[in-house]
Amino acid sequence: MPDLTTPTFTDLPDPKPTGSATAHHVTYGKLMIPQQQILTYSSDEWERFIEEWADSQKSSYKRVARFSGPDDMGIDVAGFTDEKEIYGVWDNFQCKHYKDPLGPSKAALEVGKILYHSYQDHFAIPRKSYFIAPKDCSIALKKLLGDPIQLKKYVFNNWDNICAEKITSTAKVELVDDFKDYAEKFDYSIFTSKSTLEIIGEHRKTAWFAVRFGGGLPERPKVIPPPDEVQISESRYVEQLFEAYSDHKKASLKQASDLSAWQELTDHYNRQRELFFNAEALRNFARDKVPPGTFDELQNEIFHGVIDIEAGFHADALIRLNAVTFAAANLPLTSNPLISAVTIQDKKGVCHQLANVNRLIWKKP
Structure with missing residues (x-):
């Protein structure tokens, strides 16, 4: 007959996994619903x-x-x-x-x-x-x-x-x-x-x-291509584009048809408008999905990431523009809630949004 005054013990079994572990679990723990x-x-x-x-x-x-x-x-x-x-x-x-x-x-x-x-x-x-x-x-x-x-x-x-x-x-x-x-x-x-x-x-x-x-942002809607006609809402950055083209070619270029002699400029112009509308789509997405001011903070982060490049010496305004958008594309954004939704096109497009309100200037006096 066993001695009832002597306690007995059984080894605990090894814990069983409850699911796949990820780096996110290690950093943040499991997400509470x-x-x-x-x-x-x-x-x-x-x-x-x-x-x-x-x-x-x-x-x-x-x-x-x-x-x-x-x-x-x-x-x-x-x-x-x-x-x-x-x-x-x-x-x-x-x-x-x-x-x-x-x-x-x-x-x-x-x-x-x-x-x-x-x-x-x-x-x-x-x-x-x-x-x-x-x-x-x-x-x-x-x-x-x-x-x-x-x-x-x-x-x-x-x-x-x-x-x-x-x-x-x-x-x-x-x-x-x-x-x-x-x-x-x-x-x-x-x-x-x-x-x-x-x-x-x-x-x-x-x-x-x-x-x-938490749980991440929803998928962004597909970006609508820019309309053929330049909209009033994009007039200033487009004006700055032609100032940059004029400075680069040392010619008076004021509208898309003036670029017909240079296919590379026509292609560049079309790309920049697409970039601007990408950033505008992100702005609209942010309006419904993250708190007010979040997109402004993203713009400010990109502005401070490129302003020293914009302010530096460049042979002409187009070279300055391209240097700035290249730098923006490579910025390692750190903490903004929109990071998971931001593309390279968005970061470049934000530069044109900033140019649209004269926070970035391509042709210096």
């Missing part, structure tokens, strides 16, 4: 996330605004469909940060605020009033939101201990008389919720998604 990341947010980070998410709603409303009054009145973010704003047709988003799933008692207070303040004509009854929380709504609250009669019953039964003294900081709000009649007739089906999966899906449409959650 957005739903997991949200669960780690502080109240401040949750607030920033909601501000980013609100940007995705702007296409659905005339205006999306955050409430900033002394009492929140049950409103965090509002989406207005017309110029009447809070007195017109609008949707309410209650986006509080809670460490646990949002339960009936906290939601009942927010329902009470909407009841009271709409009764007081502080705003029109919202078309919909959404509850949004990092850990979503509890099962109990989801059941109430799915049954307006039961939601109303819960609010009425718990009014005194949940709502009465917390709706405003200036007075106790009792559920009596005309206000009670108003609350009795109120349409409680306006109260609903958005899950974190829905919020993340809508956040995905914003310029902040890739920076916040």
Whole structure:
């Protein structure tokens, strides 16, 4: 019979691999999916996330605004469909940060605020009033939101201990008389919720998604070739191109037809316009996929990478232009969020964008 006072041990088995390991895993660890990341947010980070998410709603409303009054009145973010704003047709988003799933008692207070303040004509009854929380709504609250009669019953039964003294900081709000009649007739089906999966899906449409959650940038759309006619938006860099050609050939060259005697210049001119439109396509891509200012930072990085070359001595303006775009093509960009989407054509094209606003000059006085 074994001695029960003597512990026995079994060797641990070797850990089993959970999948292919990559250099990315070694540097950054495994990527947390957005739903997991949200669960780690502080109240401040949750607030920033909601501000980013609100940007995705702007296409659905005339205006999306955050409430900033002394009492929140049950409103965090509002989406207005017309110029009447809070007195017109609008949707309410209650986006509080809670460490646990949002339960009936906290939601009942927010329902009470909407009841009271709409009764007081502080705003029109919202078309919909959404509850949004990092850990979503509890099962109990989801059941109430799915049954307006039961939601109303819960609010009425718990009014005194949940709502009465917390709706405003200036007075106790009792559920009596005309206000009670108003609350009795109120349409409680306006109260609903958005899950974190829905919020993340809508956040995905914003310029902040890739920076916040990782996973890389989406594939860029195919670049549209430049139109035959020079556009007003590209007039200055094109003017600078002809100044460079004129300086190189010691002749007055002002338009594409003037280059017909030199096939290499015609080809060069066509390539530079393609490069410019590549960079413009990147600018448009950046507008929707990364935070504002990201493309400007990329331009600045390229500018500082080539400005000393642009400012140096060159035999003529075309040689200067080619030296600058060659240097740009070989710049080792380091930290900009757009790096994975940037091509050699883009880097050269940015030089023409800079020339388009006279930050780079090919023909020096």
